Amino acid sequence: MSYSIKKIELYVRETKPGRMLFSLGKKKQENKSQQGLLNPLGHIRLVLQDSEGNETFGCAGDRLSVRWLDKRPGRSLDLKRRELVQLLNDAKEIALSIGEFETPFEFWEKAHPQIMQRGREMQQEDLTSSYASAQFERAVLDAFCRAHEKSIFEMVKTGQVGFEAASIHPELKGFPFEKSLPQRPLSQFWIRHTIGSSDPLTEADLNAANRANDGLPETLEEYVREDGIRYFKIKVSGSPDQDLQRLSAIWDVIVSAQAPVITLDANEAFDDLKTFEKFLVRFDRELTGMFQHVAYIEQPLRRQLTLDPSTKKSITRLAELKSLLIDESDGTTDSYRRALDIGYDGTSHKNCKGVFKSLANYALMMKRAETGRSTFLSAEDLQNLPVVPLQQDFTTLGILGIEHCERNGHHYNFGLSMLSEKDRANALASHPDLYVEKDGEGFLNIQNGQVNCASLQCSGFGIANEPDWDSMMNMNEWVKLRHSE
Incomplete structure (x- = not known):
């Protein structure tokens, strides 16, 4: 048809x-x-x-x-x-x-x-x-x-969307993509809380006049205590002195979390490899305990430098200290392949960069793993908001099997307050696992640092009701x- x-x-x-x-x-x-x-x-x-x-x-x-x-x-x-x-x-x-x-x-x-x-x-x-x-x-x-x-997972898993990974990454010709996918979609995700450079860490960082007082957590220590957050994404500035001081203060708060997992995001902050290398060496030396909890570092260099083949020797060496991920430099369908050849280990999945692109990158990751190469996809998106953006992204993560994801829309925005009454009612009724109602408003339902969203496996792409x-x-x-x- x-x-x-x-x-x-x-x-x-x-x-x-x-x-x-x-x-x-x-x-x-x-x-x-x-x-x-x-x-x-x-x-x-x-x-x-x-x-x-x-x-x-x-x-x-x-x-x-x-x-x-x-x-x-x-x-x-x-x-x-x-x-x-x-x-x-x-x-x-x-x-x-x-x-x-x-x-x-x-x-x-x-x-x-x-x-x-x-x-x-x-x-x-x-x-x-x-x-x-x-x-x-x-x-x-x-x-x-x-x-x-049918759900998008069912359609992708059975090959009905027509996806051909080799048309994006030629080395995947003959790769059994559908068989490489999980048997069932992942529907439980750890929330990775992003900490910006001005976000309050403790009660002392937020005086009474600046509090929102809306019943939701506002400081980092409140998120750890009330939502059970144990995955954290920390923004760094490219200034080693400033960053190490901030990292030390953050570690004092999150060290109490159960087995904390940390990622760093530079957002292209480092203009050259030497400054980035000095930061990494100092971080390892001065905050050794925290450094050991860092899973990867995201987009350390400006996008114009990231995929420069002349950086291969340095990137390969630095990636031995800590896994490196591209994000802003991932503008084309071959970016991840080029990044792997230079020495980076991962790329970010974001629905706004393309679902077929992420499916192809997943297949490339699985193919390279057969050679012993350690590669990965991460899930990043600071302000993914309900209903359509948030639900479609969680649905894609279920296909890719990514267990933790950056999610801060609920931190910077008040629940489902941006929705109409109709959309809010539909979200709460159709997805009671993902959202919870409190005092007449709907909120992301975070329990022990995680969300559940099996209800997104509905006909279509995670959207049960027409907006x-x-x-x-x-x-x-x-x-x-x-x-x-």
Whole structure:
């Protein structure tokens, strides 16, 4: 049976002001109002029609995180948002022009190169173009699986989405991808709590005037005590003195957690290998106990340097001290393969970088493991928010079998308060394992540091109910209203 896309609509759901301030680490954030922490969520709704005339909807969504996608200096937030929306509109026209296809992967193979090329014509970062492509890929997957009344795990596991790993990584020709997947989807995940450079660690760091007083944890020690968090992601700035002082203070708090696991994220903070190496050596020497609990270090170098083959000797040596992961430099489908050849061990999965890309990287990881090479995928996404972005990402992690994931949307935002009454009621009713109701509001249900979400194994891509589109804004109208010149 063949399929075609009949209609696509772009929407934005605005969130409420964040309950907590946040800064990555490279530059200390000035004391700004919480209005600066609004996180608009872009959404796509499409209508898929099969060759017999049957129609079904599909959706995807992600935060319009242009600050992460595009870090080039001299480009304002308004400019980057306008350009991203324009790219999404262009990608929409490309998706509509594809015509008939038999599987979601066939659609992706036709649409993805065109969207990437359009992004380059617009002088966008490859990461931004990947983001645009991923939205339509996921919406098609959602609709296709829903039309078959099966979960995405079932459809991927049985090969019905048409995925061919070798078309992305040629060395995977003949690799038994479906057999390499888990027998059943993972549905329980450890929450990895991100600690920004300005996040309060203890009660002493947060005076009464600055407290949100909304009944939720606010300091790091409160998350350890109340939610049982034992996985932590720490932002570092690229300044060894500043970072080591901050790391020492954090270790004093999390050492009480049960078997703490730590990851570091530099967000491209180190401009050269020498500074990064000095930091690693000092960290190992001065905070030996903490260093032993670090699983990996994410994106230490700026993206332009990360995949430079001339760094291979240094990266290989440094990776022996601690596993290294790429993130922002993972803009194209061959990035992980190139990174492995240089000496990096892992790459991050993010739905906003593409599901088929992550499936291919999973297969590459499993293939390289046959040679004894230790490689891995991680799950990273600071502000993955309900309903569509959060649930689709957890669903993908269930396919990839990644046991712990960065999740801080519940820290910086108040429960399901950004949703309409209809969406909130549907989330609580359809996913009682993932969300819990307290005092009339819904919240991520974290128990002993983990969440359970078996209910996401429904028809489609983790979305049991069609989103309340009437509660969102047309994306083009939104960008004119919020980001006019």
